[in-house]
Amino acid sequence: PxxxxxxxxxxxxxxxxxxxxxxxxxxxxxxxxxxxxxxxxxxxxxxxxFENILELDLMEQSSEQTIAYLIEAKSTSQTIALPPIPDSKKKDTKHPIRIGIAASDLLIARTPPVDISARNIIACRIERIKRLPSACLVIVKLHDAAQTELAAELTAIAVQELELAPKMQVYIVFKTNAARIY
Incomplete structure (x- = not known):
């Protein structure tokens, strides 16, 4: 410790x-x-x-994008698209990286979105919804990495209109450029 x-x-x-x-x-x-x-x-x-922190293993890097997957994921089938890693932060693909995604940058969809520019669409289950004075935090667990939780900031109206509730299957959506590489 x-x-x-x-x-x-x-x-x-x-x-x-x-x-x-x-x-x-x-x-x-x-x-x-x-x-x-x-x-x-x-x-x-x-x-x-609030910023969600994820630890990822790199799969591939190019001048246009980086592809990675969650270290604790059961498979590499659920990849995450990231911006290109700057030379100052480039890592060997054998070493994990950490990224941060603001709760306000995560969207929630009840069905998998189609024809959308956001590259990251991840199947999840709602664990709980925290009502705050100015927003709601929807806490989800990723299907492929059961220990990984993410918090998405939504308005109370969005939670109500989508009829979000614990144990509901949803999709977290975020743009490639929403991820900060540490």
């Missing part, structure tokens, strides 16, 4: 599997970054600042 002190939730998501939030010397929350940083009382900026 190592102790890291930080006020930057994205930094902690990149470095830690478990976090503890202290307030006036007392632990007020503890758990995975997803559990802790999606609590509005712990992280008031959640509706506008």
């Amino acid at each position: 190592i102790l890291i002190v930080s006020h930057n939730p994205i930094e902690l998501q990149l470095l830690c599997k478990e976090v503890v939030v202290l307030e006036r010397g007392q632990a007020v929350s503890q758990g995975s970054p997803m559990e802790v940083f999606t609590q509005a009382n712990i992280y008031p900026g959640i509706a506008t600042a």
